[in-house]
Amino acid sequence: MKILIADDHALFRDGLSMNLEKLEPSAVISQAANFTQSLKIAASEPEIDLIVIDLDMPDMSWEEGIRQLREASPSARIVVISASDESRNVKKALELGAVGYISKQTDTQVLNSALKLIIDGGTYLPPSAIEKRTTAEISGRRANGKHLTARQAEVLSYVAEGMSNKQIAYEMGVSEATVKLHINALLRAVGATNRTQAVVLAQKMGII
16 A cells, blocks of 8 residues: 655654554555645655645645645545644535545544544544534435445444444454444444434445
8 A cells, every 4th residue: 555644744744654554564655745745746656545634734725735636646545634623624625535534633543543444445524524514415425325335334234233332343353443433434424323323224225
């Protein structure tokens, strides 16, 4: 796996790089201090799998930076790690193709679980963004409910069997924190507010 980390704080980049190396020991990680450097790396490394990027870099607006990175690396999954978790920024980042948005205030365990979830093909949003979701957004997710990731489908099958988070964590070989993130992603995917409703909606959609 090839990963690009873009942030104008070297210490943060180094710390994040060490975390990602623990999650993906075989990963090849590149670092950039701004959008311009990120685009140069993307041009020379067309097969980047994951781009982890800060919004607040001085050389370019983050909206334009993400647009250009999306064009330069169309197959890369983009995740934003930012000091801001304003709902408008989260919404705009997702509209531009990001699959995750993580606050820099997030504790290390949740950060690592969120990154692992994204690496596994899932999505992650900060709790504040989930709480502010609109009816229209929920309806849109229901319409796309059949498009679950492999991990979400696996979690759904365990939830349908009535397993607890601890039991699911044991079956999947992950932490309970990771299971919680998978379940949150599953709830968003089918437009549910709780585990029971997720199973009911999934049955109506023909997913299970």
